[in-house]
Amino acid sequence: MEAELAEISRFVQEVPPFEHLPEHKLQAIIKLISICYVPKGEALPPAQCQGDKLFIIRKGALVYRDQMGELLGKFGEGDLCTIFCSANQIGNIEIVTEEDTLLYCLDYPTLAEIVEDYPTVLNFFKCSAAQRLNNKMSELNEEAVVSASLMNTDISQFYHTPVATLSENASIRDAAIQMSELGHSCLVITTQDNQRQPVGIVTDKDLRRRCIAQGLDYNLPVSTIMTTDMLSIEEGSQAYDALMLMTAKRVHHLPVMKNNKLLAMVTITDLMNHESQNATNLTHLVRKAKTVEEIAQISQMIGKLQMRMARLGTTADHVGKSISAITSAITIRLIELAESQFGQAPVPYAWLAAGSQARQEQFAHSDQDNALIISDDMLPEHDAWFLKLATFVSDGLAQCGFIYCPGDIMATNKQWRQPQKVWHQYFERWIKNPNPQALLNGTVFFDVATIHGDASLLNAVKDKLLKTTKGNTLFLAHLSRNALQNKPPLGFFRDFVLSKNGENEAVLNLKLNGIAPIVDLARIYALSQGIAQCNTIERLKRVAGTPALTEASAKNLIDAYEFLSLLRMEHQASKLAAGLSADNFLAPKDISKLEREHLKDAFKVIKTLQDARQSAY
Amino acid sequence: MMWQNQLPFRWWLGFEAKRKRALALAPEGPLKDFLATPFPDLSCPVNELPLVAVDFETTGLDAVADKLLSVGFCQLESGLINLGSSFHQIINTKQKLKPENVVVHHITDEQQQQGLPLEEVVEDLLKALAGKVMLVHFNQIERHFLQQACLELYGVKPPLLMIDTLLIAKRRLDQRDVAYDPSELRLTNQRSYYQLPHYAAHNALSDAVATAELFLAQTTHLSKDTTLSSLLA
Known part of the structure; x- marks a missing residue:
């Protein structure tokens, strides 16, 4: 029956976090779906979906408001509504359909059972925004440690292939001519038979020291001046190993071998260029x-x-x-x-x-x-x-x-x-x-x-x-009021950024609406505690556990800050790579649904602490 | 109360008479069980109706000459389409398919040879339908092919209780007093009228689900006290 509901499966599969699930789990979830239709202007949950339920919006839109009627968020096709997953999560949020809406309703306890072996999926429904963001950041930090250097770069990133070779019976002069023509500073010398096995290597330096300085006849075979105990490295080695070997043996050229056959050549200049x-x-x-x-x-x-x-x-x-x-x-x-x-x-x-x-x-x-x-x-x-x-x-x-x-x-x-x-x-x-x-x-x-x-x-x-x-409440109140005017967006609605006043913006200003509010908060905390550091992360680490900020909140803000900065950096890198100027404007359609979820989590963390700051003064 | 309305009452008497006659004639088995289960009351509000959205793929439009190829259905109860109840089965017609039809239903000879015999599939369908109302888009196909299948299998043509989303759509369009193209009544076009998601693939089950979704959209725009009697096809 799976194939007959292929379109519903495909739709659900693209909704984070279901993309993490294997096919049989996804099918079990499809079976769990009840489809319901809620006309425009009605409150959720619909009468027929009482109990602990997860909703997926198939078509239409939901609007979240607090009890004062303030807009909290707006959700469209492919978004989840996790508010009704457990009764104690609902709080004072009111959710109303803004359009005629087709919802997939899933019984949450049964869903939790189906995905119990998939903590990332489960966390998506259960964890707070802060916890999810923290999980994401530790994942990213691990990646950063692993990929930071030559240690993990394969030698293939640097080598040149094919390698210039010359038969061992060719003359020294032939070698010099070929090197000049190719602009190479070294040649690999091979046997003269069809096997063309490498037998040695000749470099600029060999020409100078073993031929010219010695007054050797340049019509002699090149094999007379070549280095025979040739070093080499196996294909698949790391660039770092090649660099170590060349530095230790003081050579500038290293042939790369594959199954005893000459494959490529790596030079110390290539590696240094990288490091430079x-x-x-x-x-x-x-x-x-x-x-x-x-x-x-x-x-x-x-x-x-x-x-x-x-x-x-x-x-x-x-x-x-x-x-x-x-x-x-x-x-x-x-x-x-x-x-x-x-x-x-x-x-x-x-x-x-x-x-x-x-x-x-x-x-x-x-x-x-x-x-x-x-x-x-x-x-x-x-x-x-x-x-x-x-x-x-x-x-x-x-x-x-x-x-x-x-x-x-x-x-x-x-x-x-x-x-x-x-x-x-x-x-x-x-x-x-x-x-x-x-x-x-x-x-x-x-x-x-x-x-x-x-x-x-x-x-x-x-x-x-x-x-x-330090402790100057009047000054800090003014500084806070200034800083808190800059609020993060509420989230995303379809392919737009949903601002606090309910308007849709085409792009997100990562710096102004994400990074700057955290920088501002960190400054206020630091000044209120008399901390001299300027770096945002250091400020947050220093104020953690002081009356200004709890350890947990500091950690959440650092996660949010790192995530937003990373996104900004990646965005700028892709702009620069495309030959464009590096701006801070991120279009929601350019990022994955999962990244949008993490962004929303970051916004929530910022908003929570801005609200706390607001009520403190 | 609907009983004050003469017309449905007389219709219902006729339907009940047919049901009883068929019940008396039906051999022991799935059809008899189906006919023996009482149907929902005509005064049942539409959002409380137990429905089964059904769609057939057939080799043609003539219920006598053509064959039933596949059956798809799913339950729709108290406003919820339950995908856990969904059913899809291809039937082995024991004859070769006409190439021009394969283009329409996308069921190949190979697939249908691996299908189940008509009897088994109709039995599953009748079990699911007992005590419930069929929900279809364009009732002629499902009504005539199911009745014909029952005639062949059990020697009796059962009366069937059906709601037709095409007729609901037609009623809405007729009321507008504006000429319309009959193609507007197609399932796809009616779904896009209510801005329901587009389904590219067509098979009996996805069309049954699509019909059920359309019905949910249609009924939210009907008055709250609409009952089965006013929707029967």
């Missing part, structure tokens, strides 16, 4: 750069690095830290170049980064937020030097792809190029008189870090700041 894309190497290159142009050249690789890290499954936290580290290296190198050009600074100072760079959450192609804090010994005439420095670095950063800050939060702006005592005043004013404009600036500078120079200048300001924010 990593953050440490980029930082290293930046430090050695001699001109702004050179730095700009190197910084073009940042996008590629981010893309590669995203593809390898690196966590967004790691990527953010790597990119921020490179930006810092670039900034420092630019400052050094400026100092060598304009002479040493007249008084001690520090170059500050604000916003995402200070939080170490920067991605490629972000804008620059920076400032200068200068020793109080500064004289009015000293400002000319600092303006030159600021202009040089800011222009340099722009050349490297970091666009000028649209809000003019840059050291080139006199307002943000001030002695320490003025910075003390700034923070004092933002905290004592937290009007919206003051808080807008404040929010940027509450995430601030020293990139270069005398760190004690900023530390003193921060120490004083944190003492005044």
